[in-house]
Amino acid sequence: MPVIAVIGAQWGDEGKGKIVDLLASHAQMVARSQGGANAGHTIRRGDRKIVLHLLPSGVLNPTAQCLIGPGVVVDADELIEELAEIEALGLSLKGRLTIDLRAHVVFPTHKQIEVCQEKALGNDKIGTTSRGIGPAYCDKAARRGVRVGDLLNAETRKKSCSALYEHHAKALKSFFKEQPPSREEFLRQAEKWAEALSPYAGDAVRSLREAVAADQTVLLEGAQGTFLDLDLGTYPFVTSSHPTVGGPVIGLGLPPRKIDYVLGVLKAYCTRVGSGPFPSEMEDDMADMIRQKGGEYGATTGRPRRIGWLDLVAAREAAYWNGLSGWAITKLDVLDGLKSLQLCCEYRLGGNPLEGAPLTTHDWESVQAHYEAHPGWDDGRGVREYDALPANARAYLERIATFTGVPIQMISLGAGQEATISASNGPFHL
Numbered sequence: 001m002p003v004i005a006v007i008g009a010q011w012g013d014e015g016k017g018k019i020v021d022l023l024a025s026h027a028q029m030v031a032r033s034q035g036g037a038n039a040g041h042t043i044r045r046g047d048r049k050i051v052l053h054l055l056p057s058g059v060l061n062p063t064a065q066c067l068i069g070p071g072v073v074v075d076a077d078e079l080i081e082e083l084a085e086i087e088a089l090g091l092s093l094k095g096r097l098t099i100d101l102r103a104h105v106v107f108p109t110h111k112q113i114e115v116c117q118e119k120a121l122g123n124d125k126i127g128t129t130s131r132g133i134g135p136a137y138c139d140k141a142a143r144r145g146v147r148v149g150d151l152l153n154a155e156t157r158k159k160s161c162s163a164l165y166e167h168h169a170k171a172l173k174s175f176f177k178e179q180p181p182s183r184e185e186f187l188r189q190a191e192k193w194a195e196a197l198s199p200y201a202g203d204a205v206r207s208l209r210e211a212v213a214a215d216q217t218v219l220l221e222g223a224q225g226t227f228l229d230l231d232l233g234t235y236p237f238v239t240s241s242h243p244t245v246g247g248p249v250i251g252l253g254l255p256p257r258k259i260d261y262v263l264g265v266l267k268a269y270c271t272r273v274g275s276g277p278f279p280s281e282m283e284d285d286m287a288d289m290i291r292q293k294g295g296e297y298g299a300t301t302g303r304p305r306r307i308g309w310l311d312l313v314a315a316r317e318a319a320y321w322n323g324l325s326g327w328a329i330t331k332l333d334v335l336d337g338l339k340s341l342q343l344c345c346e347y348r349l350g351g352n353p354l355e356g357a358p359l360t361t362h363d364w365e366s367v368q369a370h371y372e373a374h375p376g377w378d379d380g381r382g383v384r385e386y387d388a389l390p391a392n393a394r395a396y397l398e399r400i401a402t403f404t405g406v407p408i409q410m411i412s413l414g415a416g417q418e419a420t421i422s423a424s425n426g427p428f429h430l
């Protein structure tokens with residue numbers, strides 16, 4: 001299976017890190033195409049927990065080439081820290097990491113502006129990760145952003161960074177009444193980044209193209225999830241990039257027909273961090289229990305995640321928008337031991353059933369989830385064969401597959417790599 005896109009089908013935090021990590025041990029290349037250090041992909045190695053924000057999860061496979069595409073916004077300080085952490089594990093990235101020269105750079109002032117923007121929104125705040133993502137993509141769209149390639153040439157760096165500095169300093173001082181850093185500090189940082197990133201800077205699009213031409217196994221590692229997509233998600237409570245399958249097409253210059261398989265990652269229940277509509281959000285007591293059991297706290301911010309029942313209406317939309325070939329269902333074990341569960345199978349608006357997802361913010365906020373009750377099951381944790389799962393757990397999975405029209409290829413029943421079932425007739429039989 002040469003080119004596989006791994007896409008989050010909910011509001012992020014679906015458990016993509018573990019799935020990508022599993023598949024990455026069979027891949028020759030792993031690429032990130034969108035988002036930035038707002039992502040938090042948690043990977044476990046024995047007792048050790050590794051959280052990657054910017055580097056593709058493939059860095060842990062010592063032979064995989066890793067790409068950061070033009071669609072990513074690069075927080076250089078974070079990246080330098082992650083590079084050091086990975087090297088401390090004895091894994092070298094020299095010669096196997098390419099950061100595209102066209103990727104935009106996130107400055108500390110992007111984060112400062114974001115904090116001011118969120119503060120100004122008060123109760124209407126988006127609840128962002130404060131990683132400067134929105135302001136960085138905003139500068140990119142406004143065509144005043146600084147790209148990795150601009151950093152490398154002293155003259156271009158000075159010119160592009162000075163222009164961006166002027167803009168940020170003015171916004172901070174005049175609009176938010178905040179003190180910006182000094183121009184010297186701003187430029188000094190950019191120079192430091194140029195030095196640290198230059199060994200890795202290059203043409204990720206070309207590297208991907210060559211890998212595809214050579215029929216290599218390539219993983220396209222999605223960050224965030226479908227309903228955080230800037231165009232298709234619960235706007236304005238979304239991120240500023242495209243976590244849907246278009247992300248790698250645009251953000252890595254990959255022709256859509258070169259994607260052989262789109263694996264949707266769906267947690268067995270729903271979570272979301274930050275504000276915004278969440279139709280299947282559950283009652284506090286049940287949510288607390290699942291949050292504890294599932295360790296549902298943000299990998300980037302540590303915030304407690306909001307918890308909801310599995311939303312099949314949203315999953316079916318995600319399946320269509322992304323052209324999903326198969327599902328990886330994660331954290332099924334977290335639901336073990338519940339007496340009964342709810343599955344959201346319909347959205348109603350003013351009492352009327354809705355076709356698909358709401359289109360406006362108002363409708364997203366007003367929509368009511370309607371549920372199908374599903375009987376619970378006991379403990380399925382030690383199980384490593386689909387047929388050995390409790391019957392009600394299998395029925396739950398089968399309902400997901402029939403409702404969405406997408407077959408289930410992988411099931412994750414715990415954080416460890418061994419706690420995974422893959423369909424014996426599927427492409428990911430590991």
Ligand code: IMP
Pocket residue numbers: 011012013038039040126127128129130131132133134223224228237238239240273274275
């Ligand atoms: P931003 O991406 O930091 O601008 O945040 C925008 C929204 O996306 C907020 O609701 C965040 O909580 C959410 N978000 C961003 N990245 C992730 C992620 O990796 N997992 C889950 N939610 C995320």
